[in-house]
Amino acid sequence: MxxxxxxxxxxxxxxxxxxxxxxxxxxxxxxxxxxxxxxxxxxxxxxxxxxxxxxxxxxxxxxxxxxxxxxxxxxxxxxxxxxxxxxxxxxxxxxxxxxxxxxxxxxxxxxxxxxxxxxxxxxxxxxxxxxxxxxxxxxxxxxxxxxxxxxxxxxxxxxxxxxxxxxxLRQILLIMSAVMGCAFLLALMAAWLVIGQVLAPLELLTETARSIKSADDELDQRIPVRGTREIAALTDTFNDMLSRLRASFASQRNFINDASHELQTPITVIQGHLELLGKEQGDRPKTLWLMQDELKRMSRLVKDLLLLARAERPDFLDLTMVQVDELMETIYAKAQAIAPRQWHLAQVAKVRIVGDRDRLTQAVMNLTQNAVEHTQPEDTIEIGSRLVNQQIHLWVHNSGSTVSPADQARIFQRFARAPASRRSEGAGLGLAIVQAIANAHGGTVALASSPGKGTIFTLVLPLEPPQDSAQP
CATH class of the missing domain: 3.30.450 (Beta-Lactamase)
Structure with a gap:
């Protein structure tokens, strides 16, 4: 058997x-x-x-x-x-x-x-x-x-x-049966070898899958692409899956390390103030205010983490027709209330796109918040939109500090912040959220920063997101 x-x-x-x-x-x-x-x-x-x-x-x-x-x-x-x-x-x-x-x-x-x-x-x-x-x-x-x-x-x-x-006739049929029987046995032996060659990539897939547990070095394995079109496609798909698992495990490890580090700070602060709460009776209101502030920061952090986790789900977006000029005017009105800056609403594209209005608002507002944290009251922050090659560009441009090329490569990672922003109260998830929203719409985020010109973040979005971004 x-x-x-x-x-x-x-x-x-x-x-x-x-x-x-x-x-x-x-x-x-x-x-x-x-x-x-x-x-x-x-x-x-x-x-x-x-x-x-x-x-x-x-x-x-x-x-x-x-x-x-x-x-x-x-x-x-x-x-x-x-x-x-x-x-x-x-x-x-x-x-x-x-x-x-x-x-x-x-x-x-x-x-x-x-x-x-x-x-x-x-x-x-x-x-x-x-x-x-x-x-x-x-x-x-x-x-x-x-x-x-x-x-x-x-x-x-x-x-x-x-x-x-x-x-x-019986003699002829006997000879025919003998010849066909010999040919049948030879064909079976050839079929055994051919089937083995055809299924060899599948056996290699099985052995590779069995050897993979969770170690990163095991996920570095790749299977040579050979065989028929279907087997080659299956091998490519399996290799792509290994790459995604590798990236997922690395992201998971980094996420756990960063999240534990970020959460450890407010927890330590709260524990320290709880210990002082019973010793310094006169400073109790201040201590309570500090603990509440840390708890609020933890709440914001948890909400951002949940948002990033949901970004990979198919129901992340609630797609509707969005009028871009009305969206940007609304965002401009909200942005002016963040902080006193030299605010400007530049070019506005009068076009409709398929997207999630709330998520797009959140993405652009995160970019304006990021611009505020890197500028002074006398600096200029400009927002706008335009249609370029059947793609909509939503940008936020500030004349404040710039981002170095080394930081530009990592600034969209979770919990990553440029050195100048260490004074920020954020946890370094804002730009990661912006990128997640752009990717969910089938778009990207572009960054250009140079001395004398400032920094400009641009959401590049298609007029319609891919089908798998819609709700199931």
């Missing part, structure tokens, strides 16, 4: 069964076709011999030059002298109920000793065709009774031995 449990063995078993059925069906069909051909050829030979005898009987006697007339015996003599029967073919001439003459080949025992058949044929008045079966053999025959004006009556019989023909 262990042999039949493998895919290779099951495929070979089914292949064997199908080939056996096909082979048996082919042999049976070939046997039936050959039997029909034998019967047709014998029927044609019987009809041909009777037709030749009829032509001779209706012609002239070569000895006298006169018609045969009632001299049936002479017609028998001339025909038997001229005609050479085929293998397993026999001629029998009956005259007045007795055997008058036969073909040179010795008659089979079925004709020599079956007096009842001779009597039955002699009494016929019409042409008859049939088979004569005996324990020894089977004969196919055709009887032609000859009518004359005299009292004598002649009967011409042509017979074929089916036994010999069918014996030859």
């Amino acid at each position: 262990h042999f039949l449990s493998s895919t290779r063995s099951r495929i070979l078993t089914w292949l064997t069964a199908l080939i056996c059925l096909a082979t048996a069906g082919s042999i049976l069909a070939a046997r039936q076709i050959l039997l029909l051909q034998i019967d047709d050829s014998i029927d044609s030979a019987l009809a041909q011999e009777i037709e030749e005898f009829q032509r001779l009987l209706n012609g002239f006697n070569p000895t006298t030059g006169e018609p045969f007339g009632d001299d049936v015996g002479a017609a028998f003599d001339v025909f038997l002298a001229r005609s050479v029967p085929e293998d397993d073919e026999y001629f029998l001439a009956l005259l007045d109920g007795e055997i008058y003459a036969t073909s040179p080949i010795a008659l089979p025992e079925a004709l020599q000793f079956d007096d009842s058949a001779i009597a039955r044929w002699s009494a016929l008045s019409q042409v008859q065709q049939g088979q004569l079966k005996t324990p020894m053999e089977t004969l196919a025959y055709k009887v032609y009774p000859i009518e004359t004006a005299s009292a004598s009556k002649g009967v011409f019989v042509v017979a074929f031995s089916l036994t010999n023909r069918r014996q030859e």
Whole structure:
């Protein structure tokens, strides 16, 4: 049973069964076709011999030059002298109920000793065709009774031995079966090797999957792409899955490390103030305010983490038609209340897109909050939108501090903050949330920062997000 449990063995078993059925069906069909051909050829030979005898009987006697007339015996003599029967073919001439003459080949025992058949044929008045079966053999025959004006009556019989023909057919079928059996065994051995080659990538996939647990070095394994189109596609998909698992495990590890580090600070602060709460009675209101502030910061952190976790779910977005110019005017009105800056609403694209209005508002507001944290009251913050190559660009531009190229590569990571923003009260999740919202809409976030020009964050979004971003 262990042999039949493998895919290779099951495929070979089914292949064997199908080939056996096909082979048996082919042999049976070939046997039936050959039997029909034998019967047709014998029927044609019987009809041909009777037709030749009829032509001779209706012609002239070569000895006298006169018609045969009632001299049936002479017609028998001339025909038997001229005609050479085929293998397993026999001629029998009956005259007045007795055997008058036969073909040179010795008659089979079925004709020599079956007096009842001779009597039955002699009494016929019409042409008859049939088979004569005996324990020894089977004969196919055709009887032609000859009518004359005299009292004598002649009967011409042509017979074929089916036994010999069918014996030859059995020999042919046995040889065919032996050849097909050998070919079948060779085909099975070849199929075993071919199936092994085809399934080799699948076995490698299985072994690789079994070896993978959670270690990062094991997730670095990749399977060589080879085989047919389907196997190659499966291998590519498996390798892509390994890459995603690798990235997921790394992100999970970093997330746990960063989250534990970020949460540890407010927890330590709260614990420290709780210890002081009972010792310093006069500072109790201040201590309570500090603990409440830390708890609020923890609450904001947890909400941001939950938001990032939901960003990978298909129901993250609530898609509707969004009028971009109205969206940007609303965001501009909200942004002015954040902090005193030189606010400007620049170019506004009057276009409609398919998106989540609340998530887009959250993304742009996060960018404005980030701009506020890196600017002074005298600095300028500009927001705007424009349509570029069937994509909508939503940007926030500030004239404050810039982001170094080294920090630009990591600033969108969770809990990542530029050195200048260490004074910020945020946990470093704002830009990660912006990127998650952009990715959910099928877009990206671009960053350009240089001295003298400031920093500009741009959400590049398609007019319609991909289908898998919609709610299920």
